[in-house]
Every structure is written in structure tokens, then in C-alpha cells.
Amino acid sequence: xxxxxxxxxxxxxxxxxxxxxxxxxxxxxxxxxxxxxxxxxxxxxxxxxxxxxxxxxxxxxxxxxxxxxxxxxxxxxxxxxxxxxxxxxxxxxxxxxxxxxxxxxxxxxxxxxxxxxxxxxxxxxxxxxxxxxxxxxxxxxxxxxxxxxxxxxxxxxxxxxxxxxxxxxxxxxxxxxxxxxxxxxxxxxxxxxxxxxxxxxxxxxxxxxxxxxxxxxxxxxxxxxxxxxxxxxxxxxxxxxxxxxxxxxxxxxxxxxxxxxxxxxxxxxxxxxxxxxxxxxxxxxxxxxxxxxxxxxxxxxxxxxxxxxxxxxxxxxxxxxxxxxxxxxxxxxxxxxxxxxxxxxxxxxxxxxxxxxxxxxxxxxxxxxxxxxxxxxxxxxxxxxxxxxxxxxxxxxxxxxxxxxxxxxxxxxxxxxxxxxxxxxxxxxxxxxxxxxxxxxxxxxxxxxxxxxxxxxxxxxxxxxxxxxxxxxx
Ligand code: UTP
Numbered sequence: 001x002x003x004x005x006x007x008x009x010x011x012x013x014x015x016x017x018x019x020x021x022x023x024x025x026x027x028x029x030x031x032x033x034x035x036x037x038x039x040x041x042x043x044x045x046x047x048x049x050x051x052x053x054x055x056x057x058x059x060x061x062x063x064x065x066x067x068x069x070x071x072x073x074x075x076x077x078x079x080x081x082x083x084x085x086x087x088x089x090x091x092x093x094x095x096x097x098x099x100x101x102x103x104x105x106x107x108x109x110x111x112x113x114x115x116x117x118x119x120x121x122x123x124x125x126x127x128x129x130x131x132x133x134x135x136x137x138x139x140x141x142x143x144x145x146x147x148x149x150x151x152x153x154x155x156x157x158x159x160x161x162x163x164x165x166x167x168x169x170x171x172x173x174x175x176x177x178x179x180x181x182x183x184x185x186x187x188x189x190x191x192x193x194x195x196x197x198x199x200x201x202x203x204x205x206x207x208x209x210x211x212x213x214x215x216x217x218x219x220x221x222x223x224x225x226x227x228x229x230x231x232x233x234x235x236x237x238x239x240x241x242x243x244x245x246x247x248x249x250x251x252x253x254x255x256x257x258x259x260x261x262x263x264x265x266x267x268x269x270x271x272x273x274x275x276x277x278x279x280x281x282x283x284x285x286x287x288x289x290x291x292x293x294x295x296x297x298x299x300x301x302x303x304x305x306x307x308x309x310x311x312x313x314x315x316x317x318x319x320x321x322x323x324x325x326x327x328x329x330x331x332x333x334x335x336x337x338x339x340x341x342x343x344x345x346x347x348x349x350x351x352x353x354x355x356x357x358x359x360x361x362x363x364x365x366x367x368x369x370x371x372x373x374x375x376x377x378x379x380x381x382x383x384x385x386x387x388x389x390x391x392x393x394x395x396x397x398x399x400x401x402x403x404x405x406x407x408x409x410x411x412x413x414x415x416x417x418x419x420x421x422x423x424x425x426x427x428x429x430x431x432x433x434x435x436x437x438x439x440x441x442x443x444x445x446x447x448x449x450x451x452x453x454x455x456x457x458x459x460x461x462x463x464x465x466x467x468x469x470x471x472x473x474x
Pocket of ligand 1: 104105107109110210211212213215241243369
């Protein structure tokens with residue numbers, strides 16, 4: 001151990017992490033030293049005091065107002081014209097290769113409780129395609145549609161990088177060119193016990209976890225991805241999360257509005273289903289857009305209503321963004337980015353003083369994560385577009401219940417059922433209106449209503465209402 005690190009550990013009262021150091025072989029010693037070197041020494045004590053020993057103070061600004069947004073359907077002639085121009089602009093940006101995809105897949109997926117990266121989860125209702133395959137097929141199809149080999153940046157974490165890249169390699173990159181996919185790894189943060197001591201996950205390792213999706217920005221800088229984007233003439237990043245297979249990753253209207261409005265970072269919003277729905281709230285304070293988490297918005301504000309009875313704070317965030325490459329470059333140029341940390345109390349297995357592994361049954365540790373939406377107030381200009389929930393947001397967080405594998409599959413079925421019906425195809429529905437059998441349209445061939453119309457016309461499909469099995473078109 002270098003003298004410098006030993007001194008730092010002493011100064012910060014964290015020497016306990018070296019308790020088993022003398023028992024370690026050279027490789028293990030080097031591994032632990034590397035982890036210790038990478039700790040945020042400059043502000044470690046401040047972090048511990050602000051976020052671990054004390055709960056971070058959430059101050060709700062006095063001037064908090066609901067954020068304005070563009071509605072799904074234009075509400076005036078001027079907006080209708082703007083949307084038309086925006087769609088054309090979005091298509092132009094896609095055709096000219098100005099857009100790359102940015103998917104965050106570094107999370108631990110603890111709620112899903114699935115062994116492996118979440119992206120490998122078999123999500124689709126008929127074929128059981130994985131989330132990774134589903135997105136790969138979308139990207140392949142968009143490539144064909146716009147005549148562009150889009151680059152897809154996938155953020156992994158140290159915990160799942162190997163398994164993720166192996167999965168893609170095992171499946172021959174799902175038909176994409178290997179060079180189109182760029183995997184990059186996010187940073188880590190150490191877990192602390194409640195008194196602010198660093199936890200060990202093994203005698204030769206700190207208990208480290210991914211530093212949150214806010215870590216994407218600095219990770220893009222560190223891995224050289226921003227340079228690649230620049231050299232490829234890419235100006236816009238379409239940001240989405242691995243657990244939402246419904247998301248429209250190449251929406252010309254969203255892209256075009258973002259560009260025409262000269263926004264640096266834009267967001268999709270959904271009308272919340274109720275005052276306390278667990279979505280972040282788009283708010284304005286001091287002229288800046290910010291997201292206030294559902295748990296932080298005071299009840300009185302969450303429940304406040306407009307004269308027509310609608311919720312004032314109606315705009316919820318499904319974590320879908322467009323970011324300018326130049327905005328990410330600006331934020332990360334110094335190699336530092338100080339987004340606020342968010343505290344999570346979690347169960348983290350650790351090595352106790354006797355060197356035994358303890359698997360706690362209740363939360364024993366504090367983890368810190370930064371969130372991508374905290375970059376919104378740093379943007380000189382922002383833009384929010386409303387989207388239709390049924391066409392945009394089916395998060396896979398849990399196995400059952402709300403935001404689960406079950407609800408996600410139901411939403412995929414329903415979206416595809418409606419798509420077929422809009423293409424003039426009859427399907428069987430139950431008395432409660434739900435599709436009678438699972439339906440799945442492969443995004444490799446059908447990605448929007450026009451595709452569905454053409455596909456069904458070509459294959460002469462007009463009535464599937466007598467089919468008494470699952471339906472797969474692809
Ligand atoms: P969530 O916050 O829902 O976390 O991530 P999660 O890991 O998927 O699930 P839980 O909370 O442990 O159950 C939202 C998105 O952000 C990504 C996830 O992979 C997911 O796409 N993410 C989250 C990262 O890429 N890195 C992180 O550090 C955290």
C-alpha cells in the first residue's frame with residue numbers, strides 16, 4: 001500500500017479497510033489499492049457528513065411552478081405548423097446520421113431479482129425475446145428506414161459488463177454490425193455503514209456499486225465516446241433505459257422539436273395518473289427546469305389543481321431524453337461533474353471485523369447515486385414533449401404488480417393489438433376488451449403504424465380474430 005493511501009485512510013478514519021491487507025496475495029493487494037486510489041478523496045468527509053451520517057436536506061424552492069410542455073396533439077394552428085416542421089427536421093437529422101442511441105444498462109435490477117443483466121431478461125410476450133434483442137431489432141430497422149448505420153452506446157457497470165458483452169457476442173450482436181455497438185462502463189461509488197465507514201465486500205474489495213445513471217455523462221467523457229460521436233458528425237443522443245421496451249427511440253417529432261427549440265437537453269413527459277404516482281415531477285424554479293422526485297414533492301403541491309380540476313403538477317418523467325453531444329462535452333470537459341447525490345438505504349453484504357461474510361436481512365448500508373435528470377437545470381435551454389403512455393412507457397422494475405414484467409408484457413400486447421387494428425386487421429378480444437391471445441409484432445419488421453399497414457397488406461392479413469393461439473408477426 002502506498003504511503004499516500006495509508007495516510008489518506010488515516011486522515012479520513014477509514015484504516016479498517018486494511019484490516020486483512022497482510023493476508024492478501026500481491027494481486028489482491030493491487031486490486032484493493034486500485035479501488036482505494038479511485039475514491040473521491042477530495043470530498044469524502046463532506047459526502048459522508050452530508051449524505052450518510054445525516055439525511056440530505058431536500059429544500060423545495062418557494063417559487064416552484066409546474067413546467068410547461070408541448071402537448072401530444074397540437075393545440076393551435078401555430079403548434080400544428082411547428083410540429084410539421086419538427087417532424088421533417090427530425091427525419092432529416094436521422095437520415096443525415098446526426099443521432100446516436102444511448103442506453104443505460106448498468107443498474108443492478110435488484111427489484112426484478114433476476115440473475116444476470118436486466119437486458120438479458122426474456123421480456124416479449126410470445127417469443128420471449130430479451131430486452132437487448134428487442135432494442136437491437138428496433139435499431140436495425142431504423143437503420144434500414146433511414147439508410148444509416150446508427151451507433152448504439154450501451155452503458156454497463158463493472159458488475160454486468162462482462163455478462164452483457166458476452167450475451168451480445170453469443171447472439172452475434174443480433175444482426176447489428178459489431179462496430180455499431182459501443183459498450184462503455186460507468187463509475188462506481190463505495191457503500192458506507194450508517195456511521196460513515198467504508199464497507200468491504202471481501203477482504204480484498206470495497207463494497208462498490210454503480211454510481212447511478214447520472215454517471216453516464218462523465219463515463220461518456222472518460223471512455224472517449226464523445227470523440228467518436230464528434231468524428232461521426234453526431235450531434236444528438238437519444239437516451240433511454242434498458243427496462244422500457246416500449247420507448248420510441250427515434251421519434252422525429254421529439255428530435256425535431258428539440259433541435260428547432262435549440263434545447264440542450266429535452267425530456268418526454270407523461271400525464272401522471274394521480275397526484276402521488278411514483279414519477280419525478282417536472283418543475284420550474286428560478287427559470288430553470290428541474291425534476292422533483294415524487295417522494296419530495298409536498299402533498300399540498302402534488303394535490304393542487306387547476307381551475308378545470310386537472311393536476312397542476314401533472315407532468316411526470318419516464319426518463320426519456322435527448323441530449324446535445326456538445327452539452328455533455330461542456331459539462332464534462334474538466335473531467336469532473338458535480339451532480340447532487342441521492343441516498344438509498346440498502347442491504348449490502350459485507351465482511352465483518354472477523355473476516356466473515358454477513359448477509360444482512362434489513363438495510364445496513366448507504367449507497368449514493370447521481371441521476372441524469374439533475375443535468376436538466378444545467379442546460380441553457382430545455383424542452384418537454386408530452387407522450388402517450390401506452391405507446392411510450394412500460395417499465396420492467398418488478399416481477400409482478402405495478403411496473404413489472406407482467407404489466408410490461410400486457411402493454412406490449414395491447415400496443416401491438418391496437419397497431420394491428422389501426423392497420424384494419426381484426427383480432428379477438430375478451431369481454432373485458434383485452435386481446436384474447438398474446439400478440440407480438442417483431443420490431444425488425446414493424447415499428448410503426450405504416451409498417452403494420454404495409455406488412456399486413458403484403459401478407460394479405462386482415463382477420464386474425466379466429467386465431468386461437470398466440471400471434472407473432474415478424
Ligand atoms: P433503476 O433506478 O430503475 O435501477 O434504473 P435498476 O438497477 O434497473 O433497478 P433496481 O432499482 O435495482 O431494482 C433505471 C435505469 O438506469 C440504469 C438501469 O440499468 C435502468 O436502465 N442504471 C441505473 C444504470 O445504468 N446505472 C445505475 O447506476 C443505475
